[in-house]
Amino acid sequence: MVIYDLTCDNDHGFEGWFSGPDNFQEQLSQGLIACPVCASTAITKVPHACAVHTKQEERPALPARREPDTVPTPEQLKEALIRVHHYIENNFENVGHHFADEARRIHAGEAEERPIHGTATAEQREALDDDSVPYMMLPKPELDG
Numbered sequence: 001m002v003i004y005d006l007t008c009d010n011d012h013g014f015e016g017w018f019s020g021p022d023n024f025q026e027q028l029s030q031g032l033i034a035c036p037v038c039a040s041t042a043i044t045k046v047p048h049a050c051a052v053h054t055k056q057e058e059r060p061a062l063p064a065r066r067e068p069d070t071v072p073t074p075e076q077l078k079e080a081l082i083r084v085h086h087y088i089e090n091n092f093e094n095v096g097h098h099f100a101d102e103a104r105r106i107h108a109g110e111a112e113e114r115p116i117h118g119t120a121t122a123e124q125r126e127a128l129d130d131d132s133v134p135y136m137m138l139p140k141p142e143l144d145g
Contacts, residue, residue: 005046013046014037037080093114093115
């Protein structure tokens with residue numbers, strides 16, 4: 001699993017999760033990667049600090065970050081969140097209420113590294129935090145009737 005920082009031609013930044021570098025290139029060439037804010041498929045990979053190794057004296061100056069011309073509307077943000085949830089449902093294994101246990105097993109190297117999703121109680125999330133197990137909570141958008 002690789003995670004890339006991506007940006008669209010409208011300067012919206014977001015993350016993309018891929019099974020590997022070839023998977024990223026394949027999806028990019030087929031126009032399957034879209035900005036979750038504006039749906040643009042003109043995507044470029046942004047160098048990630050963890051993936052770039054330079055000597056102290058060789059560090060390049062960072063380009064100035066341009067503020068977006070428009071702020072997304074609540075409807076656009078909701079649509080982006082719905083797209084993220086659909087992506088997760090289609091590409092991550094649903095481990096249900098076993099999420100905390102499985103995330104801990106993956107983190108410890110006791111289970112296969114793979115993208116998972118599920119549910120966890122506040123106590124389980126606190127224990128994951130205490131054990132430095134990475135996870136992310138996403139709000140679930142209300143779907144109209």
